[in-house]
Amino acid sequence: MDGYETILAELHFLKGMEKEHLEAIADCAAYVRFQKGQFLFREGEFAHRFYMISSGKVALEIFTPGRGPVTVETIEDGEVLGWSWLFEPYRWHFDALALTDITAVGFDGLCLRGKCDANHDLGYDMVTRFSQVITARLQATRLALLDVYSSQPDMPIVSKG
Amino acid sequence: MSVLETTMTKPANRKPSSATRTTNSVIQAADLQHLFDALKKRGFQILGPHRRDGAIMYDEIHSVSDLPVGWTDEQEAGTYRLKRRDDMALFGYNVGPDSWKKHLHPPVVRLWHATKGEDGVQLIDDTPQPTKRAFIGVRACELNAIAIQDRVFLGDKFVDSQYATRREGVFIVAVNCGQAGATCFCASMGTGPRADKGFDLNLTEVLDTGRHYFLVEAGSPEGIAVLAEVPHITASPEQAETANRVVTETTLQMGRKLDTLGLKELLYANVDSPQWEQIAQRCLTCGNCTMVCPTCFCTTVEDVTDLSGQTAERVRKWDSCFTLGFSYIHGGSVRVSPRSRYRQWMTHKLASWQDQFDTSGCVGCGRCITWCPVGIDITEEASKMRQETSSEA
Amino acid sequence: MTATITAPHTHTVAHPSPMLPKLYTVDGVRQETADTFTLEIKPPTGELCPRFLPGQFNMLYIFGVGEMAISISGDPWWRSSCVHTVRAVGTATKAICNLQPGDTIGVRGPFGTSWPGPELLGKDVVLAAGGIGLAPLRPTIYTILADRNRYGRVNLLYGARTPNDLLYTDELSRWRDRPDFNLAVTVDTADRGWFGNVGVVTTLIPKIQFDPANTVAVICGPEIMMRFTIMELQKRGITSDNIYISMERNMKCAVGLCGHCQLGPEFICKDGPVFRFDHLDGLFGKREL
Numbered sequence: 116m117d118g119y120e121t122i123l124a125e126l127h128f129l130k131g132m133e134k135e136h137l138e139a140i141a142d143c144a145a146y147v148r149f150q151k152g153q154f155l156f157r158e159g160e161f162a163h164r165f166y167m168i169s170s171g172k173v174a175l176e177i178f179t180p181g182r183g184p185v186t187v188e189t190i191e192d193g194e195v196l197g198w199s200w201l202f203e204p205y206r207w208h209f210d211a212l213a214l215t216d217i218t219a220v221g222f223d224g225l226c227l228r229g230k231c232d233a234n235h236d237l238g239y240d241m242v243t244r245f246s247q248v249i250t251a252r253l254q255a256t257r258l259a260l261l262d263v264y265s266s267q268p269d270m271p272i273v274s275k276g
Numbered sequence: 277m278s279v280l281e282t283t284m285t286k287p288a289n290r291k292p293s294s295a296t297r298t299t300n301s302v303i304q305a306a307d308l309q310h311l312f313d314a315l316k317k318r319g320f321q322i323l324g325p326h327r328r329d330g331a332i333m334y335d336e337i338h339s340v341s342d343l344p345v346g347w348t349d350e351q352e353a354g355t356y357r358l359k360r361r362d363d364m365a366l367f368g369y370n371v372g373p374d375s376w377k378k379h380l381h382p383p384v385v386r387l388w389h390a391t392k393g394e395d396g397v398q399l400i401d402d403t404p405q406p407t408k409r410a411f412i413g414v415r416a417c418e419l420n421a422i423a424i425q426d427r428v429f430l431g432d433k434f435v436d437s438q439y440a441t442r443r444e445g446v447f448i449v450a451v452n453c454g455q456a457g458a459t460c461f462c463a464s465m466g467t468g469p470r471a472d473k474g475f476d477l478n479l480t481e482v483l484d485t486g487r488h489y490f491l492v493e494a495g496s497p498e499g500i501a502v503l504a505e506v507p508h509i510t511a512s513p514e515q516a517e518t519a520n521r522v523v524t525e526t527t528l529q530m531g532r533k534l535d536t537l538g539l540k541e542l543l544y545a546n547v548d549s550p551q552w553e554q555i556a557q558r559c560l561t562c563g564n565c566t567m568v569c570p571t572c573f574c575t576t577v578e579d580v581t582d583l584s585g586q587t588a589e590r591v592r593k594w595d596s597c598f599t600l601g602f603s604y605i606h607g608g609s610v611r612v613s614p615r616s617r618y619r620q621w622m623t624h625k626l627a628s629w630q631d632q633f634d635t636s637g638c639v640g641c642g643r644c645i646t647w648c649p650v651g652i653d654i655t656e657e658a659s660k661m662r663q664e665t666s667s668e669a
Numbered sequence: 670m671t672a673t674i675t676a677p678h679t680h681t682v683a684h685p686s687p688m689l690p691k692l693y694t695v696d697g698v699r700q701e702t703a704d705t706f707t708l709e710i711k712p713p714t715g716e717l718c719p720r721f722l723p724g725q726f727n728m729l730y731i732f733g734v735g736e737m738a739i740s741i742s743g744d745p746w747w748r749s750s751c752v753h754t755v756r757a758v759g760t761a762t763k764a765i766c767n768l769q770p771g772d773t774i775g776v777r778g779p780f781g782t783s784w785p786g787p788e789l790l791g792k793d794v795v796l797a798a799g800g801i802g803l804a805p806l807r808p809t810i811y812t813i814l815a816d817r818n819r820y821g822r823v824n825l826l827y828g829a830r831t832p833n834d835l836l837y838t839d840e841l842s843r844w845r846d847r848p849d850f851n852l853a854v855t856v857d858t859a860d861r862g863w864f865g866n867v868g869v870v871t872t873l874i875p876k877i878q879f880d881p882a883n884t885v886a887v888i889c890g891p892e893i894m895m896r897f898t899i900m901e902l903q904k905r906g907i908t909s910d911n912i913y914i915s916m917e918r919n920m921k922c923a924v925g926l927c928g929h930c931q932l933g934p935e936f937i938c939k940d941g942p943v944f945r946f947d948h949l950d951g952l953f954g955k956r957e958l
Contacts (some may be wrong), residue, residue: 174859174867186859189867214864258691258869259857263891264800266606266704266758387688392732396692397773403686433939434924437684483821547955573929577688577921581733588733592686595927602929603919606758607891616957620931628934 119144119220126167126220127193128244136237143226155196155211162199162207163224168192171217176210184210187259188252198245200224248273292400299431300511300519303479305488307507309340311449311477314505315410317463320447323379324412325372332372334379339542344369347426351457351531365483367413370457371641375570376411376418377425380442384665387438387577389589403437410447414475416468417460417639419450423474428573438592447498450475452523454483458531459642461655465534467525467639477503491519528535532642532655535662539636543627546661547619555657556615558650563596565644565652566621571629571637574602578632597621622654687924690775694940695768696750701836705801706766707724707742707754710774711760717748723755723808724915724943728923729753731768735761738920738938740805741779745812751776754804780923782943784809784887785913791881793821795907797898799828799870799890803836805915806889810844817849821884824851828870828894831856832863851877853940870894874901881906889915896954899946909947916941916949933958 117173119141123129129137147166149155155166155173172191176184187209188195196219199207231238303311315322316338327344348361349369361368366418390399414422429439451459453469462468471478476499480491491511494500511519521667546552566572576595581588595602598617603610611617631635638654645653672896697709721741726924730736740905743752757766768774784806794813798806799928806825813820829835835854845852853923855866866873870890886902888895895914902912918937930937933952935944 119704172864172866174861174863176861176906182860186861186863186867189855189865191866212861255869255872258893258897260872262830262857263893264828264834264857266756387686392731397732399689399692399775401686401689403684429926432925434687434926435684436926437686437688440684546952547951547958572924575738575921575928576927579730579733579735585733592688595921595929598929605917605919611957613957620958623933624931626929631934634938 123220126169128167128195128248132240136234136240139230139234139237140222140227140241143223143230144220145232147217147221148218149213149217151215153213153217155213155217156207157210158207160207162197162205164221165195165197165200165224166219166221168196169218170218171213171215171219173217174214176212178210184212188255189214195248196247198249200227201242209242211244220226237241279443300494300516301492301494301503301508302511302515303490303492305481305483305490305507308366308490310506311502312339312412314445314502314616317505318408318502320408320410322410322412325367325369326534327358331356332358332369332374334372334374334376334411334413340366343367343413344386348455349457351459351646353459353645353653354648355651356646363483364488365454365481367451367479367481367657368454368483369601370453370455370460371415371418371643373568373643373647374420375568375641375643376414377570379409379411380422380446381429381436381439382442383426383594385438385592387590387592389587392586403441406441406444408445408447410449412449414448414450414471415453415462415641416450416471417462417465417641418570419448419471419474420462420465420467420639421641424447424571424633424635424637425573427635428571432633448475448477450478450495452478452480452519453526454481454522456526456529456531457642457646459645459653460530460640461532461534461642462640463527463530463657464532464655465537465636465638465640466536470523475499480522482515482519482522484518488514491516530646532640532653534638534640534655534658536636540627540630542658542662542665546665547623549661550658551659551661551664552615552619555618555652556613558652559614559618560649561600561617562649563598564647564649566596566598567594568643568647569625570626570639570641570643572596588617597624618643618652622657625654626658687926688777688922690728690736690777693751693774693776695770695772696772697770698766698768701754701838702752702834704758704766705754705834705836707752707755708765708774709743709750709752711750712776719779720748720750721745721751721779721785723812724784724805725779725781726805726923726942727751727753727776727778728780728920729755729765730763730777732773732775734764736775736777737761737765738780738923739765740915740942741802742807743811745808746815753808754801754807756801766776777923780938782939782941784915784943785885786812786944789813789885789887790819791821791883793884794823795826795877795879795884795886795902796824797826797828797870797874797886797888797890797902799894799898800820800830800834801836802888802890802894802915803827806887807837809887812947813954814844814847814850822851822879823849824853824879826870826873826877826898827852828873828890829856830858831855831857832865853877869899871901874898874905879905881958884911886912888912892917910945912946913943914946914949914953915943915951 120137172184175188325332326342343366346364350357386402429436450471475495478493574595575592578591625637693710699707726740728736739753742754755765757763871873920930921927923938925936925939
């Protein structure tokens with residue numbers, strides 16, 4: 116991807132990345148588009164990519180027996196989608212459905228892992244950035260786990276107190 | 277600071293006591309029945325102390341002989357016993373499990389009832405008419421407790437009509453304590469043992485060799501008027517001095533002490549103290565303390581209907597912050613652990629009350645110490661907390 | 670249906686009981702979600718509803734069942750009827766949700782403190798609602814929209830459990846269409862067919878525009894939701910004296926006499942339910958207080 120360094124530098128996820136590192140990962144990047152209704156990836160598929168969404172909204176779904184596909188999170192402009200390319204077994208854990216037309220910058224995971232192995236400073240930078248995203252998502256997921264809007268009481272009702 | 281030194285809300289038809297202080301009088305013990313008669317003649321129902329169920333309780337009485345003449349109480353943490361005295365003192369004891377809140381803020385009250393019929397729903401306010409009642413034997417700590425409840429029920433944003441109607445026109449015959457109990461600490465709280473305001477008549481019993489009399493102070497025009505119908509003489513300086521000494525000696529006998537300096541800040545700062553868990557190891561959350569405490573005022577409301585669904589009532593009952601359901605909101609109770617519930621009670625009583633109502637909530641009567649089945653002592657816990665905090669500093 | 674209130678001995682009661690409800694009539698019931706209903710109730714003939722401020726609540730009484738504290742969710746300017754949105758979670762609230770037009774309902778109130786009013790003028794406003802928390806905020810939203818140009822940027826963040834749990838869907842559409850109002854809605858989970866955001870309401874905060882030095886935030890929802898929302902807003906630079914929340918505790922009398930609703934020295938019924946966040950320093954988030 117030539118001349119992409121400038122474009123990449125503007126992506127929120129890569130804010131403040133060194134020029135040298137941007138040049139390295141530009142090799143692994145490509146513009147991508149998806150149409151509304153298309154799947155960016157499916158659960159179980161080989162996770163060889165991650166995306167930085169430029170415009171549009173993606174739904175992360177899990178298929179549950181009985182209820183069908185349940186959306187657990189939506190990702191939109193400026194956000195990063197996918198980190199299963201970082202670690203074995205390199206498989207997607209969710210479905211990602213385009214809720215709108217999507218434009219994004221896609222990164223080849225194999226290429227990027229190679230660059231990180233060759234340049235550990237770049238590797239450290241990438242992992243740090245991903246950790247921040249994962250932490251924020253984990254925090255939000257834990258909050259969702261509390262199911263605060265549920266109508267079920269957490270403990271037996273003691274009436275007439 | 278005594279709560280009576282701050283604003284004490286009194287029902288509208290009472291004049292301030294300071295304008296009507298008179299010189300002291302003396303009533304012979306043998307003539308005290310005339311006080312009862314004078315009150316009855318004026319249509320007062322008399323409520324006062326008498327022995328019932330092994331304790332001294334406040335119920336309707338009719339004559340001096342109904343009083344616990346010649347009896348005393350022995351109190352300690354978790355202990356209350358009545359014992360015979362070796363004299364015939366009329367007020368030779370301190371306070372029992374009852375307090376005057378039983379009569380001003382009763383345990384069960386029907387607030388209103390409603391009927392559903394062809395004309396629709398009718399609501400009937402069950403606030404009773406005021407009646408004439410006289411309280412005999414009100415101790416200084418209890419006068420302060422009444423003043424505290426006056427502030428809660430009459431002196432805040434909304435007036436409690438049930439309290440207002442029962443408080444109206446109550447004739448108070450106070451008694452300065454002639455002895456202090458082992459759990460008493462009114463002196464620490466500035467609430468006694470001498471009653472100085474808020475009564476119509478105040479008696480100090482003097483009983484020694486060859487004499488038995490009451491020094492009487494009138495505290496209101498009504499008090500003066502009733503006193504006029506009881507045989508009395510102007511007190512001699514010696515009689516007044518003797519009575520005064522009785523009270524002074526009582527002050528020195530207090531069984532407990534509570535250091536109130538910075539007490540509010542101390543408790544607020546100790547929200548997370550491990551001491552609460554230590555107390556919780558013993559506390560049964562039985563709520564005895566809240567029932568016997570003369571200032572505890574929490575209530576719950578029950579809406580009930582009969583089987584036909586045609587009549588409904590709203591009933592108010594005493595409640596206690598020690599119950600699990602007290603703080604229940606959807607999802608569960610806020611205060612689940614006994615630790616949190618004891619903390620709530622003690623912090624409210626000694627600290628938050630000050631921010632809410634401008635005085636302490638405690639009058640040092642010691643009932644909570646006496647009636648706690650495991651003998652938890654609020655003065656001891658406060659003292660421990662103070663030591664822990666200063667040793668950390 | 671008329672209500673007669675009489676005293677037992679036909680004497681003038683010196684102090685009317687603050688526990689006596691006034692009898693209103695149910696005018697309309699609208700189902701918002703599976704368990705949430707909006708009730709419109711009318712005062713006795715010839716009377717208007719008492720004035721209320723956004724954030725205040727009434728005690729609603731169902732004959733023979735019980736009384737519940739319910740926030741007023743209607744327009745403060747409208748006094749011919751009084752609007753409440755109720756979620757059926759217990760005996761009394763279920764009974765309220767089963768009422769039909771023409772039924773009698775007892776009302777005491779309005780009680781409590783209110784959302785900031787004048788404090789919002791000239792400011793950017795962030796309203797964050799969680800679940801049924803949107804209902805007590807709605808009167809403030811109406812107030813803002815009635816005089817829109819007196820406020821800066823206005824953001825409403827609304828989180829619910831699922832798309833089926835969203836309240837006031839017609840109004841949400843109208844608000845969304847307004848160019849001068851930023852509505853961001855999210856749900857915790859959704860089935861396919863929902864094209865909006867999925868994620869907890871705090872995830873919306875990094876995406877909205879406001880000037881932290883000139884913003885007032887108003888938050889209403891479960892305590893945990895409020896806690897995390899406050900943290901995110903503070904991360905964006907809003908100070909505690911510009912954050913308002915609504916607290917909830919067990920309520921029996923609503924008039925400061927029963928003692929149930931205390932949080933430290935504060936009575937939620939008269940010192941709250943709305944509090945400026947810095948005034949709850951040392952109380953909010955303290956376990957089991």
